[in-house]
Every structure is written in structure tokens, then in C-alpha cells.
Amino acid sequence: MYAGYRLAGAGRASLTVGTVVVVALLLRGPFLFSPPFLSDDIHRYLFDGMVQQAGDSPYAVSPEAYETTDPIVSDLATKVNHPSLVTLYPPAAQLFFKLAAPLGMTGMKALLVLADMAVVGLLLLYLPRMGLPRHGVILYAWNPMVVWEIAWSGHTDALALPFLLAAGLLVVRKGRREAIMAGALFAVALWVKLIPVIFGPFFLLASRRRAGWFAAGGAVASTLLVGPYLPQMGNGVETLVLYGTTWEFSGFLFRTIRDLTGMNLVARLVMALLFCGGAGALLWRQWRTKMSHFHALGWAAFFWLLATPTLHPWYGLYLAMFLPLMGDTFNGKLLAPFLLTLTPLLGYVVLIDxxxxxxxxxxxxxxxxxxxxxxxxxFCPKEPPAALPGAKLLKSLTNRF
Incomplete structure (x- = not known):
């Protein structure tokens, strides 16, 4: 990925649309047909979908309390992690589970890869229109985190990505219809995975005078998606609250503050305030200096990954999608967001023991x-100080790649 990006950027390698797509598919192919190894979340997806196929609500009872005579559903219930908890996945994800579950694990992952490749297609189409290098799509299409978390583990974040990206492309256009469509698409992304809520203020700012129409489109789409799952959906909210107050993984900053204070909820509140402060600074800069909408979204994703108490590797998918739209990744400070799409994979070290x-x-x-x-x-300088031993060698090696 890194070598392809640098060589294409330096003009030393030709990069066609076909090359990007073919390599992306070749990278995903072997994992698509392999059972998930790094995460077992897809068993919950399949269980929720099969429950709906039987005419029941996935929010009604937990997997261990669900009564069924279907051996497939019973087997899935034994494979779900935290089987005592009711599902917390939102309605748009549940609708996808219902439609995809009959296709089995490979079929469900194939649909998620299609959504993933839709992101690749949108990036290939719009990067040149935005004056950005087309080869930037490599940072998403060939990113190992993206490949593993979607084609291998089958995380539903992949389904939220094309809706979120399409909403971002529409919201900056002038027009009432575009604002309504952007709001509806954003709502779909939000009800697939709640994570896009952190980007809501940036979308409202980007729509500016059309913010009302953006909100109206989101409200209509939300009503259509949420309505069929009420009132049982309240059970899922209880699981969501439990997740937000007790779950943690790979969150160094949160863990440090929690250990220093000895108070879990205080540390979570501090993390929320830190993120809100960073997001507020980005919003101010976007408003005052006309900072690029996607540049702001990318940095918001970056700050959120650093602040969240629960940093699952697949949460980096949002940052990976925005990365090509932020500019030249290896020019200036954008190397940091690029690295944060990779370092969360270190969290899988826990699986060894x-x-x-x-x-x-x-x-x-x-x-x-x-x-x-x-x-x-x-925080490191773009280039090593000239007086640093080996600086010239380091610079020459960097230029070669």
C-alpha cells in the first residue's frame, strides 16, 4: 500500500482504475471465503437476521433466552459473544441482517464487500473532481485494516461507509434537494452504526443555510427505519448504555486517566470533554477559515479514535475512508492519521493469550x-534536522519510496 501510493505519487508507476479495483478485489477474495478469526461479531449479525426471518424482534430477548426449534438459530446463539445481552445494533443494520442472513456468512460478507467497493468507486470518481490525487484511493482500497475488518471479519461499519461518504459529497452542494438527500443518507449511516453521530455537527455546519432541510431528510429516514422496531428497541438501548459505561479496549488515554483518578465514569467524562473540545476547535476552524469539509471530518475521526475508551480496530474504517480526501498523506501532519488506521491492529495481540x-x-x-x-x-518535524546523524541517509531513503 505504502509503496504503491508513493510510487504513483512520484509518477514512477502508472495507476489505472482497473489496477486499483483488481488489486483491491484480489486482496479481499481469500478473506471473503475464510471464517472470521479476529472477531466473532458476525455470528450476532446472523443470529439477529435469522430471528427476524422467524418473525420475531431481535430486541425482544437475548440469544440465550430465545426459544427456537431451528437448529441453525440454536447453533448461532451458542456462538454469539455476550449471549446474555440483547442486541445493540441499530435498525438499519437489523434490516440488513434480515435480508442477508439467509445468504449465510459468506453471502453476508460478500454484500459488505460490495458496500466497501462502492466506497472505492466513489473515491475513484470524486477525487479528481475535487482536485485531489486519484492514487490516494490506495490508502483505503489497499489498506490491510480495511481488508481484514470487512472481507475477513465482516463488520457492519462497511455498510455505513458508502452512505456516509455519499452524504458528505452531497451536503457541500448548493440546493434543497441535495441537502434533503444528504440528511437521509446520513441517517441511514447513523442507524447502521451509531458512530457517525460524532460527525453530525460537521454536516450541519457544511449545510449551513440548508441545515433545516438536511435535518428534515434525516428525520424522515430515521422515522422509516426506527418505527418498525419500536417499542422493543428500548431493550437495545439498555445494552448500549452498558457498553458506553463499562466497555473498554485499547484506549490508552482513557486508561491512564482512569488509573490516576480511580474513577471509571469520571475518566469517560473527561474523554468526552476532550473530544468535544477538539471537535469544537475543528468546527470553529471550518467555519472561520473554510477548512475542507472532509479535512475536518478526517481529523474529527482521528481525535475520536484517540479519545474513545473502546478502540476496536475496525473503528478506524471511518478515518481510512476520509484519509484520501484529506490531501497528500505523506506531506506534513497527515502521516499521523494514516498511521492511526494501522496501529489499532496491534490490539489483536490480546488474542495470543x-x-x-x-x-x-x-x-x-x-x-x-x-x-x-x-x-x-x-508532533515530529516533517524532515529530520540536518544536524541529526544519518539525516541525509534517512531523507534519501524516504525520497526513494
Whole structure:
């Protein structure tokens, strides 16, 4: 990925649309037909879908309390993680589960890869129109995190991405219809995975005088998606609250503050305030200096990944999608967001002891490096000081790649 991006940017390698697509498909193909190894979330997706196929609500009861005579559903219930909890996946994701579950695991992952490739197609189409290098699509299309988390693990974030990207492309256009469509698309992304809520203020600012129409489109789409799952959906909210107050993974900054204060909820509140402060600064800059909409979205995703108490590797998919739209990644400070699409994969080190001894125990250093590597890239100078030993050699090696 890195070599392809640098060589294409330097004009040393021709990069056609066909090359990008073919390589992206070749990277995804082997994982598409492989059972998930890094995450077992897809079993919950399949279970929720099969429950709906049987005419029941996925929000009604937990997998361990669900009564069925279907051996397939019973087997899925035993494979779901946290089977005592009702599903927390939003209505748009549930609709997808219902439609895709009869296709089985491979079929569901294939549909998610189609959504993933739709992002590749949109980037290939719009990067040149926005005056950005087309080869930037490599940073998403060939990114190992994107390949593994979608084609291998089959995370539903892949379904939210094309709706979120399409909404971002529409919201900056002038026109009432575009604002309504952008709001509807944003709502679909939000009800696939709630994570896009952090981008809501940026979309409202981008729509500016058409913010009302944007909100109206989102309200209509939300009503259509949420309505069929009421009132049982309230059970899922309870699981969501539990997730937001107790879950944690690979969040170095959160863990540090929690350990210093000895108070879990205080540390979570501090993280929320830190992110809101960073997002507020980005919103102010976007408003005052006409900062690029996608540039702001990318940095918002970056700050959120650093601040969230739960940093699952697939949460980096949003940053990976915005990365090609932020400019030249290896020019200036954009190297830090690029690295943060990769360092969360270090969190999978926890699986070594889990598979070998059945012990789920995060070390201290893994979250530190997930956090520290992008931060070092953010605050380090673009080029090494000339007086630094080996600086000329380092610079020559960098230029070659």
C-alpha cells in the first residue's frame, strides 16, 4: 500500500482504475471465503437476521433466552459473544441482517464487500473532481485494516461507509434537494452504526443555510427505519448504555486517566470533554477559515479514535475512508492519521493469550503504542534536522519510496 501510493505519487508507476479495483478485489477474495478469526461479531449479525426471518424482534430477548426449534438459530446463539445481552445494533443494520442472513456468512460478507467497493468507486470518481490525487484511493482500497475488518471479519461499519461518504459529497452542494438527500443518507449511516453521530455537527455546519432541510431528510429516514422496531428497541438501548459505561479496549488515554483518578465514569467524562473540545476547535476552524469539509471530518475521526475508551480496530474504517480526501498523506501532519488506521491492529495481540490459555488480558504497552506512534508522527518535524546523524541517509531513503 505504502509503496504503491508513493510510487504513483512520484509518477514512477502508472495507476489505472482497473489496477486499483483488481488489486483491491484480489486482496479481499481469500478473506471473503475464510471464517472470521479476529472477531466473532458476525455470528450476532446472523443470529439477529435469522430471528427476524422467524418473525420475531431481535430486541425482544437475548440469544440465550430465545426459544427456537431451528437448529441453525440454536447453533448461532451458542456462538454469539455476550449471549446474555440483547442486541445493540441499530435498525438499519437489523434490516440488513434480515435480508442477508439467509445468504449465510459468506453471502453476508460478500454484500459488505460490495458496500466497501462502492466506497472505492466513489473515491475513484470524486477525487479528481475535487482536485485531489486519484492514487490516494490506495490508502483505503489497499489498506490491510480495511481488508481484514470487512472481507475477513465482516463488520457492519462497511455498510455505513458508502452512505456516509455519499452524504458528505452531497451536503457541500448548493440546493434543497441535495441537502434533503444528504440528511437521509446520513441517517441511514447513523442507524447502521451509531458512530457517525460524532460527525453530525460537521454536516450541519457544511449545510449551513440548508441545515433545516438536511435535518428534515434525516428525520424522515430515521422515522422509516426506527418505527418498525419500536417499542422493543428500548431493550437495545439498555445494552448500549452498558457498553458506553463499562466497555473498554485499547484506549490508552482513557486508561491512564482512569488509573490516576480511580474513577471509571469520571475518566469517560473527561474523554468526552476532550473530544468535544477538539471537535469544537475543528468546527470553529471550518467555519472561520473554510477548512475542507472532509479535512475536518478526517481529523474529527482521528481525535475520536484517540479519545474513545473502546478502540476496536475496525473503528478506524471511518478515518481510512476520509484519509484520501484529506490531501497528500505523506506531506506534513497527515502521516499521523494514516498511521492511526494501522496501529489499532496491534490490539489483536490480546488474542495470543486468549487462544492459547483462554485469558483475555490487555497488556500496558500495546495501548501505549497504538496511541503513541500516531502522536509522535503528529508532533515530529516533517524532515529530520540536518544536524541529526544519518539525516541525509534517512531523507534519501524516504525520497526513494
Amino acid at each position: 486468549f487462544f492459547a490459555h483462554g485469558v483475555w488480558l490487555e497488556g500496558t504497552w500495546t495501548p501505549f503504542w497504538v496511541f503513541a506512534i500516531p502522536l509522535m508522527a503528529l
